[in-house]
Amino acid sequence: MPDExxxxxxxxxxxxxxxxxxxxxxxxxxxxTLSDVSNALKDIENEYNSMGRSFVLKEVALxxxxxxxxxxxxxxxxxxxxxxxxLSRAALETLAIISYKQPILRQEIERLRxxxxxxxxxxLLEKSLIRIVGRKxxxxxxxxxxxxxxxxxxxxxxxxxxxxxxxxxxxxSPDSEET
Amino acid sequence: MKTDYEVNLEIFxxxxxxxxxxxxxxxxxxxxxxxxxxxDQYLEYIDMMEVLNMEIAGDFLLMASTLVHIKSRMxxxxxxxxxxxxEDPRIEITRPLLEYMRFRDIAEELSEREILNxxxxxxxxxxxxxxxxxxQESELDVTLFQLMDAFKHIMHQxxxxxxxxxxxxxxxxxxKAKGVMAILSEKGPMFFGELFGHEKTISELIxxxxxxxxxxxxxxxxxxQPTYESDIRLVPCIDNNGSAADNLNNA
Numbered sequence: 001m002p003d004e005x006x007x008x009x010x011x012x013x014x015x016x017x018x019x020x021x022x023x024x025x026x027x028x029x030x031x032x033t034l035s036d037v038s039n040a041l042k043d044i045e046n047e048y049n050s051m052g053r054s055f056v057l058k059e060v061a062l063x064x065x066x067x068x069x070x071x072x073x074x075x076x077x078x079x080x081x082x083x084x085x086x087l088s089r090a091a092l093e094t095l096a097i098i099s100y101k102q103p104i105l106r107q108e109i110e111r112l113r114x115x116x117x118x119x120x121x122x123x124l125l126e127k128s129l130i131r132i133v134g135r136k137x138x139x140x141x142x143x144x145x146x147x148x149x150x151x152x153x154x155x156x157x158x159x160x161x162x163x164x165x166x167x168x169x170x171x172x173s174p175d176s177e178e179t
Numbered sequence: 180m181k182t183d184y185e186v187n188l189e190i191f192x193x194x195x196x197x198x199x200x201x202x203x204x205x206x207x208x209x210x211x212x213x214x215x216x217x218x219d220q221y222l223e224y225i226d227m228m229e230v231l232n233m234e235i236a237g238d239f240l241l242m243a244s245t246l247v248h249i250k251s252r253m254x255x256x257x258x259x260x261x262x263x264x265x266e267d268p269r270i271e272i273t274r275p276l277l278e279y280m281r282f283r284d285i286a287e288e289l290s291e292r293e294i295l296n297x298x299x300x301x302x303x304x305x306x307x308x309x310x311x312x313x314x315q316e317s318e319l320d321v322t323l324f325q326l327m328d329a330f331k332h333i334m335h336q337x338x339x340x341x342x343x344x345x346x347x348x349x350x351x352x353x354x355k356a357k358g359v360m361a362i363l364s365e366k367g368p369m370f371f372g373e374l375f376g377h378e379k380t381i382s383e384l385i386x387x388x389x390x391x392x393x394x395x396x397x398x399x400x401x402x403x404q405p406t407y408e409s410d411i412r413l414v415p416c417i418d419n420n421g422s423a424a425d426n427l428n429n430a
Contacts, residue, residue: 017304058299070298084297090192092286100285112278115193115238125398131416132398143397154295164288166281 005032006040013044019063019153061152062159085154094120095129095151099163102146103133109145121145129154194242195279197224198272209276212269214253218246245271321402321411323392329371329411330388337375337384350383355390360399363415371402371411 009025022038029037041064045057048066055068068076077084087095090113097112098104109117124130133146147160157163191197201220207213225243252268267273293299359374374391375384391413394400401414 014302015304017302065301067293067295067299067301070293073298073300076300080300082296085294086297087290089286092290093192093282096282096285096289100282112275112282113193114195114242114275114279135397155289156293156295156299164285166285 005029005036006044009037009040010044013057013064013066016065019061019065021063024063058156059158060156061149065153088120090115090120091123095124095147098124098130098145099147099151099160100166103144104146105136105142105144107142194239195276197221197239198242198276199280199283202276209273209280212273214246214250214269218250221246242272321404325404325411326371326392326395326402330384333372333375334381334384337381350386352386352389352393355386356394359387359390359394360415363400363413368412368414371413374413 008029012025012028013020022034022041025041026032026034026037041057045059045064048055048057054072055066057064058067060067073084093113094109094117097109101108101112106117106121109121121130125132127150128148129151130145131148132143134144135141136144151157152159191200198217198221201217201224202209202212205213205216205220207217222243225239228239249268249271295301362374363369375387391400395402399416401416402411403414404411
C-alpha cells in the first residue's frame with residue numbers, strides 16, 4: 001500500500017477535532033478504494049500503538065481519533081486550566097440505564113432508579129450525552145430518550161455493542177425478561 | 180453527630196440507594212432481607228431527614244410504605260389453604276434492588292473508563308480557526324418569539340403575492356415535518372427564509388411553520404442566529420447513521 005495514502009490519512013486525523021471513519025475519509029479520497037482506506041487506518045493505528053508515544057490512534061465512536069495516554073491527564077489539565085469532565089453518580093446511573101435500555105421513556109428510567117429523573121435528563125441533554133429520539137404514541141406523547149455519538153466519544157466506546165455486558169439476574173424473577 | 184448525618188444523607192440518590200446502603204451496612208443477604216430490621220432503620224433515616232429539615236422526596240415515603248406493607252405481610256400466618264407457591268412478599272423490593280444494582284455497577288464501570296477530557300484528550304480546533312469554517316457557525320440562541328417574528332415577516336412578504344384560493348388542501352404537520360427533514364438532510368443547514376421558498380398558500384406556510392416548531396421541540400432541528408442581524412439558521416440534528424427519518428416515524 002502506498003505510504004502516501006497513509007500520510008494523507010494521518011494528516012486528516014491530525015487536523016480533525018472529531019473521530020473520522022473510513023467511509024467519511026473515502027469520500028474525500030474518491031480515487032482510493034474503501035478497503036485501502038480501512039487498511040491504512042488499521043496500519044496507522046498499529047504503528048502509533050507500537051511507537052510508545054504519549055498519544056495513540058484510538059477507535060472510538062465508529063471512527064478513529066488521536067488521543068493522549070491517560071497518564072498525562074494531570075499535565076494537560078494544568079495547561080488547559082479547566083476542570084475535568086465530571087459526572088455525578090446519579091448522572092452516570094441514568095446514562096447506564098439509557099445506554100442499555102434505549103429507546104427508553106423517562107418513566108421507565110425513574111422506575112429503575114426509584115427517583116425523579118427530570119433534572120438529570122436535562123443536564124445530560126445539555127451535555128449532548130443523550131438525545132430525544134422521538135415521542136411514544138401514548139397519552140401525553142412522552143419523549144423517548146437515547147444516547148448520542150458524543151456519549152460514545154466521551155466514554156471511549158467504539159459502538160453500543162462495546163458497552164460492558166449486563167450481569168444476568170437469574171434469581172427468583174421468572175417474569176423479569178432479559179434483553 | 181449531626182454533621183455526620185448530613186453528610187451521610189446527602190449521598191443517597193433515592194430510596195433504592197438508601198435501602199442498598201442499609202443492606203450492606205447490616206451485612207445481610209439481599210435474597211433474605213430481615214425486613215423488620217431494615218424497615219425500622221429505613222424509617223429512622225426518614226425521621227432523621229425530617230429532624231434535619233430536609234425535604235423528603237415522595238419517592239422515599241413511597242418506599243417506606245412499601246416496606247411497612249411487606250413487614251405486615253410477613254407477620255401474617257401462612258395462608259390458610261397452605262398454598263406453597265405463594266411468593267415471598269419481599270420480592271417486591273428484592274427485584275428492583277437487583278435491577279438497580281446492575282445499573283449501579285455499570286455506572287461504576289462507565290466512570291472507570293478512559294473518559295474524554297478527564298483521562299484522555301483529543302485535538303481540538305482553536306476557536307479562531309473554527310470561526311472561519313463555514314459550517315461551524317457561532318451560535319446565538321433563538322427564542323420562540325423570534326421564530327414567530329421571522330414567520331410573521333414571511334407571511335407579510337408573501338401574503339401580498341399569494342393568491343387567495345379556496346382549494347381544500349390537506350397538509351398534515353407530520354407529513355410536512357418529514358418533508359422539512361428531507362430537505363434539511365439533503366441540503367444541510369439553511370436559512371429560515373429559504374425553507375419557505377416553495378410554499379404557495381398561506382395554509383401551507385402555516386403548516387410548514389408548525390412542522391418546524393415540532394421538529395425543534397423534539398430536537399431534530401436546531402435553530403440559532405449566526406449574528407444578531409442575520410436570518411435564523413436551521414440545522415438538522417442527524418446522527419451519522421442518518422436516523423432522523425426513523426425518529427420521525429416514532430414521533
